[in-house]
Amino acid sequence: xxxxxxxxxxxxxxxxxxxxxxxxxxxxxxxxxxxxxxxxxxxxxxxxxxxxxxxxxxxxxxxxxxxxxxxxxxxxxxxxxxxxxxxxxxxxxxxxxxxxxxxxxxxxxxxxxxxxxxxxxxxxxxxxxxxxxxxxxxxxxxxxxxxxxxxxxxxxxxxxxxxxxxxxxxxxxxxxxxxxxxxxxxxxxxxxxxxxxxxxxxxxxxxxxxxxxxxxxxxxxxxxxxxxxxxxxxxxxxxxxxxxxxxxxxxxxxxxxxxxxxxxxxxxxx
Amino acid sequence: xxxxxxxxxxxxxxxxxxxxxxxxxxxxxxxxxxxxxxxxxxxxxxxxxxxxxxxxxxxxxxxxxxxxxxxxxxxxxxxxxxxxxxxxxxxxxxxxxxxxxxxxxxxxxxxxxxxxxxxxxxxxxxxxxxxxxxxxxxxxxxxxxxxxxxxxxxxxxxxxxxxxxxxxxxxxxxxxxxxxxxxxxxxxxxxxxxxxxxxxxxxxxxxxxxxxxxxxxxxxxxxxxxxxxxxxxxxxxxxxxxxxxxxxxxxxxxxxxxxxxxxxxxxxxxx
Numbered sequence: 001x002x003x004x005x006x007x008x009x010x011x012x013x014x015x016x017x018x019x020x021x022x023x024x025x026x027x028x029x030x031x032x033x034x035x036x037x038x039x040x041x042x043x044x045x046x047x048x049x050x051x052x053x054x055x056x057x058x059x060x061x062x063x064x065x066x067x068x069x070x071x072x073x074x075x076x077x078x079x080x081x082x083x084x085x086x087x088x089x090x091x092x093x094x095x096x097x098x099x100x101x102x103x104x105x106x107x108x109x110x111x112x113x114x115x116x117x118x119x120x121x122x123x124x125x126x127x128x129x130x131x132x133x134x135x136x137x138x139x140x141x142x143x144x145x146x147x148x149x150x151x152x153x154x155x156x157x158x159x160x161x162x163x164x165x166x167x168x169x170x171x172x173x174x175x176x177x178x179x180x181x182x183x184x185x186x187x188x189x190x191x192x193x194x195x196x197x198x199x200x201x202x203x204x205x206x207x208x209x210x211x212x213x214x215x216x217x218x219x220x221x222x223x224x225x226x227x228x229x230x231x232x233x234x235x236x237x238x239x240x241x242x243x244x245x246x247x248x249x250x251x252x253x254x255x256x257x258x259x260x261x262x263x264x265x266x267x268x269x270x
Numbered sequence: 271x272x273x274x275x276x277x278x279x280x281x282x283x284x285x286x287x288x289x290x291x292x293x294x295x296x297x298x299x300x301x302x303x304x305x306x307x308x309x310x311x312x313x314x315x316x317x318x319x320x321x322x323x324x325x326x327x328x329x330x331x332x333x334x335x336x337x338x339x340x341x342x343x344x345x346x347x348x349x350x351x352x353x354x355x356x357x358x359x360x361x362x363x364x365x366x367x368x369x370x371x372x373x374x375x376x377x378x379x380x381x382x383x384x385x386x387x388x389x390x391x392x393x394x395x396x397x398x399x400x401x402x403x404x405x406x407x408x409x410x411x412x413x414x415x416x417x418x419x420x421x422x423x424x425x426x427x428x429x430x431x432x433x434x435x436x437x438x439x440x441x442x443x444x445x446x447x448x449x450x451x452x453x454x455x456x457x458x459x460x461x462x463x464x465x466x467x468x469x470x471x472x473x474x475x476x477x478x479x480x481x482x483x484x485x486x487x488x489x490x491x492x493x494x495x496x497x498x499x500x501x502x503x504x505x506x507x508x509x510x511x512x513x514x515x516x517x518x519x520x521x522x523x524x525x526x527x528x529x530x531x532x533x534x535x536x537x538x539x540x541x
Contacts, residue, residue: 004449008358012351012374012420019417020377020385023392027384030391072287079284082272087281093529094288100521101295102478104498105514109294111506112301117310119297152291171274181277210381212481217502227383231484234387247384254381 024251027244034241041245051229051246058226061140061215062208065147070201072148073155080156081163099153107217110146111137114218138220146214151207155200162196195264202261206254226250295518302511309506320512330513333497337477340408340493344415345472351416352423353465357453360431361439371428378421386485389414393486406490414486415476422475423468430464431457 031041045051080091098106113119114136121133136142166189174184212227219225224232226246233243304310305317324330355374359367377385390405393414397404404410434457442456458465480495487496501507
């Protein structure tokens with residue numbers, strides 16, 4: 001340790017230590033001291049049917065969202081990486097514009113489309129397909145749509161990296177030996193980008209687990225997910241110990257998933 | 271060189287998904303012109319009342335100004351600390367560099383709601399000893415945002431440094447440059463575009479931040495996203511549509527401008 005080390009590395013590490021690490025230890029302390037010392041809150045979190053229901057719903061929604069978002073991002077990225085110049089630029093715009101727009105604006109856009117007086121119900125009713133509005137929002141459907149929309153750009157970036165590294169000559173060789181386009185895709189291109197797909201899926205799943213804003217707005221308090229449950233336990237029906245315990249469980253889960261992701265990346269690099 | 275282009279099926283699928291991505295952004299435009307006080311599509315009659323509300327209701331201007339102030343302070347602090355940290359890792363190659371890096375990136379990889387609860391704990395604890403940097407104050411929000419956005423600046427700057435030719439620095443050092451000269455006259459000027467990108471990205475991240483802000487503010491430090499959240503939760507206020515259209519227009523202009531500029535640049539090269 002020299003003066004240089006302290007001067008350069010010190011400020012950020014001190015800020016994160018004081019504003020992040022120590023307070024997180026404080027949150028952990030809450031989880032084992034409120035309302036009374038012991039591991040009662042962890043026991044409650046993993047046996048209370050309400051909390052378990054929320055955890056199960058979170059895992060289920062995140063799994064569905066991951067599959068849809070990665071599949072959609074794959075189709076989109078295929079054009080982004082391999083399309084003609086115009087198609088490539090158009091797709092890039094469709095990825096970058098939503099990416100830079102805030103999560104609130106995007107959730108609001110879905111409310112405008114999907115709510116009972118929204119655009120889709122308005123159209124369906126004026127065309128005479130429906131007499132009663134369809135419930136498209138304030139339920140799990142709305143949450144899934146909003147989350148898929150938010151996460152497609154995030155899945156597209158790792159997929160693009162994987163697709164760019166595919167050696168074109170392998171595809172041409174298959175073509176030269178008479179393989180059909182469908183066969184080239186399913187038997188060569190998709191297996192060659194498999195690690196990118198797994199990486200994107202893990203990234204999307206980890207992101208989705210901690211989602212708060214989109215489920216809170218599009219779920220309308222009915223399909224509560226883990227992050228919203230923590231918020232409710234801290235601010236609405238105060239049970240800080242339980243909120244803290246669920247946070248610690250969430251943090252450990254994400255840590256384990258990230259560990260898997262890093263091991264997989266190391267494997268892919270080798 | 272890509273020779274096998276995607277077929278019709280793949281292109282059609284991608285087009286449908288592209289429409290899906292743009293749909294909610296387009297949908298807010300008609301809603302923002304509704305004459306009603308609730309969320310509805312204008313039915314023949316169009317109105318600018320919600321845009322007028324943005325100007326006439328001082329809460330919007332206050333929220334925007336607060337978000338700008340917080341964003342500028344948080345992005346400057348975060349980028350400066352991240353630059354020093356990344357330089358430290360690059361120049362000094364400390365022991366346990368991997369552990370230190372993991373620590374620096376922690377707020378980025380942890381679930382936002384866990385960070386939010388952690389920073390809530392931090393600021394309410396600070397509230398007990400001072401009123402300036404505390405729960406529901408602008409300085410408290412700026413500090414919390416700095417913690418959340420610094421990892422993004424660390425990633426950008428570390429990547430730029432890893433691509434920088436070390437021999438430039440070695441040459442300066444062998445000619446007797448001190449550490450100050452090396453950092454401020456040699457290394458930082460070489461990565462100045464990355465520093466600007468980091469400032470811009472961290473500002474945008476702070477400007478949009480809602481997850482953490484929701485936990486650490488209540489009635490005094492109402493940033494723009496916090497204000498939008500309040501209009502979205504209970505009765506949906508169509509003024510949210512008007513402010514959303516304004517934000518979308520800004521983003522579309524910037525992204526489109528950048529794309530057109532790149533398009534012309536690559537077009538020239540191709541010719």
